[in-house]
Amino acid sequence: MRPVERSDKMKMVHSDIRGPIYQRALEMERQGIEVLKLNTGNPGNFGFGMPASVRAALLENLDRAVAYCDPGGMPEAREALRAYHAAQGLEDITAEDIFIGNGVSEMAQMVCMSVLSAGDELLMPMPSYSLWSNGAYLAGAKPVFYTCDEKADWYPDVEDMARKITPRTKAILLINPNNPTGQVYAPALVEQVIGLARRHGLLLIADEIYDRLILDDMPFRSVGALAPDMPVVTLNGLSKSHIVCGFRCGWAAVSGPRKLTEQLRQCLMSLSALRLCGNVLTQLVLPAAMADPDSTRAMLVPGGRIYEQRAAALRALDQLDCISYVKTHASFYIFPKIADRVPITDDRRFALDLLEEKHILLVPGSGFDWPTPDHFRLVLLPEPEQIYRAILDIGDFLERYHQ
Numbered sequence: 001m002r003p004v005e006r007s008d009k010m011k012m013v014h015s016d017i018r019g020p021i022y023q024r025a026l027e028m029e030r031q032g033i034e035v036l037k038l039n040t041g042n043p044g045n046f047g048f049g050m051p052a053s054v055r056a057a058l059l060e061n062l063d064r065a066v067a068y069c070d071p072g073g074m075p076e077a078r079e080a081l082r083a084y085h086a087a088q089g090l091e092d093i094t095a096e097d098i099f100i101g102n103g104v105s106e107m108a109q110m111v112c113m114s115v116l117s118a119g120d121e122l123l124m125p126m127p128s129y130s131l132w133s134n135g136a137y138l139a140g141a142k143p144v145f146y147t148c149d150e151k152a153d154w155y156p157d158v159e160d161m162a163r164k165i166t167p168r169t170k171a172i173l174l175i176n177p178n179n180p181t182g183q184v185y186a187p188a189l190v191e192q193v194i195g196l197a198r199r200h201g202l203l204l205i206a207d208e209i210y211d212r213l214i215l216d217d218m219p220f221r222s223v224g225a226l227a228p229d230m231p232v233v234t235l236n237g238l239s240k241s242h243i244v245c246g247f248r249c250g251w252a253a254v255s256g257p258r259k260l261t262e263q264l265r266q267c268l269m270s271l272s273a274l275r276l277c278g279n280v281l282t283q284l285v286l287p288a289a290m291a292d293p294d295s296t297r298a299m300l301v302p303g304g305r306i307y308e309q310r311a312a313a314l315r316a317l318d319q320l321d322c323i324s325y326v327k328t329h330a331s332f333y334i335f336p337k338i339a340d341r342v343p344i345t346d347d348r349r350f351a352l353d354l355l356e357e358k359h360i361l362l363v364p365g366s367g368f369d370w371p372t373p374d375h376f377r378l379v380l381l382p383e384p385e386q387i388y389r390a391i392l393d394i395g396d397f398l399e400r401y402h403q
């Protein structure tokens with residue numbers, strides 16, 4: 001018998017966040033070596049706990065969670081999300097325009113399957129969280145990367161975006177606030193992207209999972225709120241804002257003129273039905289979670305963990321001249337640049353060597369489809385003192401490192 005061959009669709013799929021370097025870290029742990037794992041944005045691994053409101057709702061609803069629910073989601077949960085998005089300015093959506101699934105990850109695959117045919121192109125940011133490029137590959141389509149410009153606070157370069165539109169372009173993806181850059185885009189920039197999509201008749205996909213994790217009172221507007229005349233699908237979820245990554249709870253909200261989104265909504269419904277339903281327990285806690293923005297906010301202000309960890313990270317980065325960075329204003333990631341004088345030609349090798357010597361696991365820039373071997377993503381989730389020391393350790397390593 002011949003060995004089982006992978007499908008063509010899988011050939012380009014990659015996930016460096018949980019790839020070979022991560023496997024090596026696990027092996028080191030099995031050998032008894034303690035590794036500081038800064039590869040995933042998984043707050044539950046760093047002593048963050050779920051809000052009391054979520055815990056109470058969970059316990060209260062346990063017995064209601066055993067049956068399948070409607071494929072698109074439970075009515076109370078969909079209604080809570082409708083109200084959330086209406087308050088953000090997506091005024092015309094109904095609860096049935098929201099599809100709840102097992103994380104934004106699942107909903108992103110459904111969106112890609114729904115709108116991309118073989119050979120179609122999805123415009124997406126670079127650096128890029130790999131969920132979306134993989135989603136495009138799995139749909140047989142092609143991710144086309146527009147540059148986010150480090151010299152312009154990592155804002156998307158709208159001219160680059162415009163140049164890359166072809167007759168095969170189906171949609172523009174905006175991840176705002178962004179992973180891995182930690183930036184929030186000003187509403188004026190979002191308007192420019194919407195204008196481009198409008199001129200070319202493109203669907204807008206807005207991954208806004210970090211919209212509740214904005215620091216420094218930076219202004220944020222949801223794409224759908226600024227584009228009521230356009231088909232928009234907005235993705236969001238509880239994983240990060242409510243420290244429940246493991247619950248797998250995300251959703252897609254379809255907005256814009258209904259006649260323009262009929263097929264998209266039908267496809268999301270069919271795909272939802274194919275996997276029967278999303279996790280019911282998490283849908284039962286959704287109304288309580290959405291009614292509790294305060295637990296999330298408390299992490300983002302002085303004295304809160306996310307705020308103080310970022311401050312400690314920036315204090316450490318400021319001491320290093322082998323690394324430069326753009327100050328972040330959202331999420332808990334940063335995408336620093338390694339100075340040109342550090343001779344690195346292979347950033348995966350760098351990440352592996354760092355792991356072996358300093359027992360720190362991070363994701364090299366190439367894991368975010370970044371084209372040059374001079375960036376990496378740091379997850380700023382350890383307590384302030386620990387992230388501070390880890391960054392100084394990375395600096396110490398880089399000062400002596402060459403390939």
Ligand SMILES: Cc1ncc(COP(=O)(O)O)c(C=O)c1O
Nearest residue numbers: 103104105129179209237239250
């Ligand atoms: C931009 C972005 N979108 C989606 C996800 C996936 O989230 P979920 O846990 O809801 O699948 C992540 C997770 O890190 C992310 O950073």
